[in-house]
Amino acid sequence: MLPPQSILSEVFGYAAFRGPQADIIDHVIGGGDALVLMPTGGGKSLCYQIPAIARQRAGKGITVVVSPLIALMHDQVGALHEAGVEAAFLNSTLSGEEANAVEKKLLRGEITLLYAAPERITTPRFLAQLDSLHERGQLALFAIDEAHCVSQWGHDFRPEYRALAVLHERFAGVPRIALTATADALTREDIVQHLQLQEARQFISSFDRPNIRYAIAEKKDATSQLLRFISNEHDGEAGIVYCQSRKRVEEIAQTLCQEGVDALPYHAGLEPDVRQRHQDRFLRDEGVVMVATIAFGMGIDKPDVRFVAHLDLPKNIEGYYQETGRAGRDGLPADAWMAYGLQDVVNQRRMIDEGEAPEEFKQVLRGKLDALLALAEATDCRRVRLLDYFGEQSQPCGNCDNCLNPPQVWDGTDAARKLLSTIYRVQQQSGISFGAGHIMDILRGKATEKVKQFGHERISTFGLGAEFSEQQLRGVLRQLIGIGALAVDASAFNTLQLTEGSRAVLKGERTIELRESVAASTGGKKGRAAKGTPTVAAGLTQAGQQRFDALKLWRAEVARAHNLPAYVIFHDATLAAIAALAPQSLRDLQGISGIGAKKLEAYGEEVLRVVSDA
Structure with a gap:
């Protein structure tokens, strides 16, 4: 089997793996199941794309990628084609004739990675096609992208993901890798349970995005x-x-x-x-x-x-x-x-x-x-x-x-108790509830027409919070609602209601600490210029910048012709490296990060021309 490092270099043009990628890839190539949590931008796609290529070249067949989005399928398949990998998708953008052509290539084993939505994968027709591949030993791997969609506790729950348990039940010997950028412990537990990944090795990367x-x-x-x-x-x-x-x-x-x-x-x-x-x-x-x-x-x-x-x-x-x-x-x-x-x-x-x-x-x-x-x-x-x-x-x-x-921090406990007391006394006197603005007016001692109309200037807490600004009191109310010490009745014009949680605050058993308002600030930067975010081309000479600009124009033309985003052709970092090096030959381009064998063959001469002209 071709070593993963060779695929990384030859196909994708990268010199080294990042973080846990190498361990994940070795585990999956060896036939193990995996649950991968890796932050956005951490390189999740390579964790199944490289095993797919390795297992396909070893005669183990195709990889099926579960993907929830049509646009994502299109761009990832386009990127794989640019890298020289046989990939395809099956989704509603294809005509019947185009879909049939993809299915024929699938059954002939001419595809390395096939992308499809969970709704399609679990249809009887598609499962029958997978059965045919499995019987011939041509089903290499299942990759379940955006795996948090399986969890009711996640932020993108999609019920159709639950049906993917059939992949383990029907194709028990085929390894599976589930990937997501976001899942707390509860969501991870849900993913494991509903995808039947109890025996899978879990790879949890740092969630930190320091940039x-x-x-x-x-x-x-x-x-x-x-x-x-x-x-x-x-x-x-x-x-x-x-x-x-x-x-x-x-x-x-x-x-x-x-x-x-x-x-x-x-x-x-x-x-x-x-x-x-x-x-x-x-x-x-x-x-x-x-x-x-x-x-x-x-x-x-x-x-x-x-x-x-x-x-x-x-x-x-x-x-x-x-x-x-x-x-x-x-x-x-x-x-x-x-x-x-x-x-x-x-x-x-x-x-x-x-x-x-x-x-x-x-x-x-x-x-x-x-x-x-x-x-x-x-x-x-x-x-x-x-x-x-x-x-x-x-x-x-x-x-x-x-x-x-x-x-700056201030103790809002006193303000919280006064707010809750005001709500209690208003309800006692009037028998009805009021919204936040009216309660704050009473506490701050503002004798508005509405306050006078209901006689709320006679309530014992009237004016007791005159030292608090409206902004401070809104912050207190946010905290009280957030901790469940106050409720909002949407059916009654967003009026405020006391709860069981109010008691602990009123009795002084719970403190409320708040930040001083910084609403006027947009968070002025320290250590970074307010304008002009650093770019990958920041360190280029004037001539290098000219080459970089020319390469970006050329890349835009190629991207339009291929109907792909520009970064699928080459990332800015790759163009900046080319611009800095000013290569004179194809040999000079070899080894630049992001230039694999297929891209060198497809674009090498054109890149050299653009650099020379610039």
């Missing part, structure tokens, strides 16, 4: 905060902005365009051809900002996304980590920035409480939301908190907003 700087700001005017963030720190650079609703996506995309940002909307309500067109532009053009719901992002391999921004609080840390992980896949500095406020906490709590799930399930969801809220309100290192959630110990990173600009 990503995490910053979380309190919402004031989220749109203005976002505009300042992009203008000050990422002008003209590619990014993703996540919003909770389709309407909000449309509004933010329009506002960004009006401010001169090349922005596009993406959500499930758009026509499929519009979504595809926008995704293609984001992947193929430079400096495009995608404003999207979480319907966008899984499998996005674009390496130069410089920032991911959240304008609404995600549901849990897994979702937040998965989404922010789409930034900085090239290893260069990138930002994960989020603005959140009281209404975000209210909305997320309401969605859980009003859901039709069993109470046990809701409790798990509340726990996950509490963990995310704790991360948002944290006054210590964000990265330590984030990694601790996934069971990984670390030291303060020096590269998050709290490390760079340590926040």
